[in-house]
Amino acid sequence: xxxxxxxxxxxxxxxxxxxxxxxxxxxxxxxxxxxxxxxxxxxxxxxxxxxxxxxxxxxxxxxxxxxxxxxxxxxxxxxxxxxxxxxxxxxxxxxxxxxxxxxxxxxxxxxxxxxxxxxxxxxxxxxxxxxxxxxxxxxxxxxxxxxxxxxxxxxxxxxxxxxxxxxxxxxxxxxxxxxxxxxxxxxxxxxxxxxxxxxxxxxxxxxxxxxxxxxxxxxxxxxxxxxxxxxxxxxxxxxxxxxxxxxxxxxxxxxxxxxxxxxxxxxxxxxxxxxxxxxxxxxxxxxxxxxxxxxxxxxxxxxxxxxxxxxxxxxxxxxxxxxxxxxxxxxxxxxxxxxxxxxxxxxxxxxxxxxxxxxxxxxxxxxxxxxxxxxxxxxxxxxxxxxxxxxxxxxxxxx
Amino acid sequence: xxxxxxxxxxxxxxxxxxxxxxxxxxxxxxxxxxxxxxxxxxxxxxxxxxxxxxxxxxxxxxxxxxxxxxxxxxxxxxxxxxxxxxxxxxxxxxxxxxxxxxxxxxxxxxxxxxxxxxxxxxxxxxxxxxxxxxxxxxxxxxxxxxxxxxxxxxxxxxxxxxx
Numbered sequence: 001x002x003x004x005x006x007x008x009x010x011x012x013x014x015x016x017x018x019x020x021x022x023x024x025x026x027x028x029x030x031x032x033x034x035x036x037x038x039x040x041x042x043x044x045x046x047x048x049x050x051x052x053x054x055x056x057x058x059x060x061x062x063x064x065x066x067x068x069x070x071x072x073x074x075x076x077x078x079x080x081x082x083x084x085x086x087x088x089x090x091x092x093x094x095x096x097x098x099x100x101x102x103x104x105x106x107x108x109x110x111x112x113x114x115x116x117x118x119x120x121x122x123x124x125x126x127x128x129x130x131x132x133x134x135x136x137x138x139x140x141x142x143x144x145x146x147x148x149x150x151x152x153x154x155x156x157x158x159x160x161x162x163x164x165x166x167x168x169x170x171x172x173x174x175x176x177x178x179x180x181x182x183x184x185x186x187x188x189x190x191x192x193x194x195x196x197x198x199x200x201x202x203x204x205x206x207x208x209x210x211x212x213x214x215x216x217x218x219x220x221x222x223x224x225x226x227x228x229x230x231x232x233x234x235x236x237x238x239x240x241x242x243x244x245x246x247x248x249x250x251x252x253x254x255x256x257x258x259x260x261x262x263x264x265x266x267x268x269x270x271x272x273x274x275x276x277x278x279x280x281x282x283x284x285x286x287x288x289x290x291x292x293x294x295x296x297x298x299x300x301x302x303x304x305x306x307x308x309x310x311x312x313x314x315x316x317x318x319x320x321x322x323x324x325x326x327x328x329x330x331x332x333x334x335x336x337x338x339x340x341x342x343x344x345x346x347x348x349x350x351x352x353x354x355x356x357x358x359x360x361x362x363x364x365x366x367x368x369x370x371x372x373x374x375x376x377x378x379x380x381x382x383x384x385x386x387x388x389x390x391x392x393x394x395x396x397x398x399x
Numbered sequence: 400x401x402x403x404x405x406x407x408x409x410x411x412x413x414x415x416x417x418x419x420x421x422x423x424x425x426x427x428x429x430x431x432x433x434x435x436x437x438x439x440x441x442x443x444x445x446x447x448x449x450x451x452x453x454x455x456x457x458x459x460x461x462x463x464x465x466x467x468x469x470x471x472x473x474x475x476x477x478x479x480x481x482x483x484x485x486x487x488x489x490x491x492x493x494x495x496x497x498x499x500x501x502x503x504x505x506x507x508x509x510x511x512x513x514x515x516x517x518x519x520x521x522x523x524x525x526x527x528x529x530x531x532x533x534x535x536x537x538x539x540x541x542x543x544x545x546x547x548x549x550x551x552x553x554x555x556x557x558x559x560x561x562x
Contacts, residue, residue: 013497014419026407033443
């Protein structure tokens, strides 16, 4: 048999066999792939748990779904709360709460909090700034910050889909619990502590003193009226204290302001701003901040540990990333995700973070917490945190 | 972001071809179908990456082949195939010439069989086979040559190089 004859017979036979194949519907193949993906996530988590080295510092043993009622957030332990349906034995419910996130590619998507799979894409491509996305309490509207040159703006888009609309100029949106007010930050340029830039008009104005350029603003969404909370004039220094996150207390009156770093890897911390009585927000570490700053307690080295970011939880507690140590040279020896009370005392440890990763985009919903470890999204319920998906620069619960 | 429409189009357009190729590699229609399905499921699992590859079909083919040579998978496949299809007799309706070739291919080594199928059925060059299998080009040439020699006594007329 000549080679070309061999080839022709082989090809004809394979084509004949292929033509006789009745392949499964592609949807069935995709479902099979999705199940594999889910099993892989569970397996990797269990393995990480077994070796004590989960992503973000923890593994997940809890397979409870966010859709299930969580135990009361205060004081719950890693073993509290009844186990709920296991995704391994039961298909994930599509009714589980969603998470909205900004992908590293710039898309804004809604994800399942159980499978981590994208449910819908709200915006295909934006210049959204990381760690800055919020959802109205009704779950109907997503607010995110967009950087376009020197103009940072907050835009909104319906969760059901639609065209984004500009709300105002600023970054770091946070919607009040009653959905009537939007807190955000106006700052020189960029968003987050490592993105401060001075190439934009006014941002490098030495006479204005950079710290004076950071304002917390609360905007009435119905009227557009804004209340501005600058740093106190007698405390304004020549160094900037970037604000990295805002979070409303359940009462809808108080804001938790995550600040830092200042010069020399200092000035990190959480400042409590009473929007009803305060005229200023006070960066932590300033003399006038003693009453407003959330104290750092516990180990290691409470004097040099600091809060990288924090949010209020629905029970009035706080979910924070506590790190050590500040100062230069920069050397992080500890990064913990903790539930604390307003006195800074630990209620429980949610996760141990990697010391070479930034942990941000903290958010709480019911008894459930989420955070990003670099680009990995973790959620934690009554049990340990588990990795849900990756490739995000911002995330928040959809109520 | 995984686009189900692009995956569905890719799957629909290539699945029959890949089952034919895997059948030639494995000699079993049931196993070929199982392995190809598994490979497509894995492709969908990471479709955001696989869809960006230059040749996703080659990725699926490689994964399907690796699945087929996994001993654990092989045992599981045999059990599953037996449950679904009973005793393998899936060659009955095929052209006798093709059945003879596949039967002969099953008697040469797996690496030689893979090289022969990729070269003669898929139409890959030696260099492309080397890339897909991770073997050196010289190794691929040797496998093709020895595979031809091994097939010769198994096919009535043998396989001779074209002039």
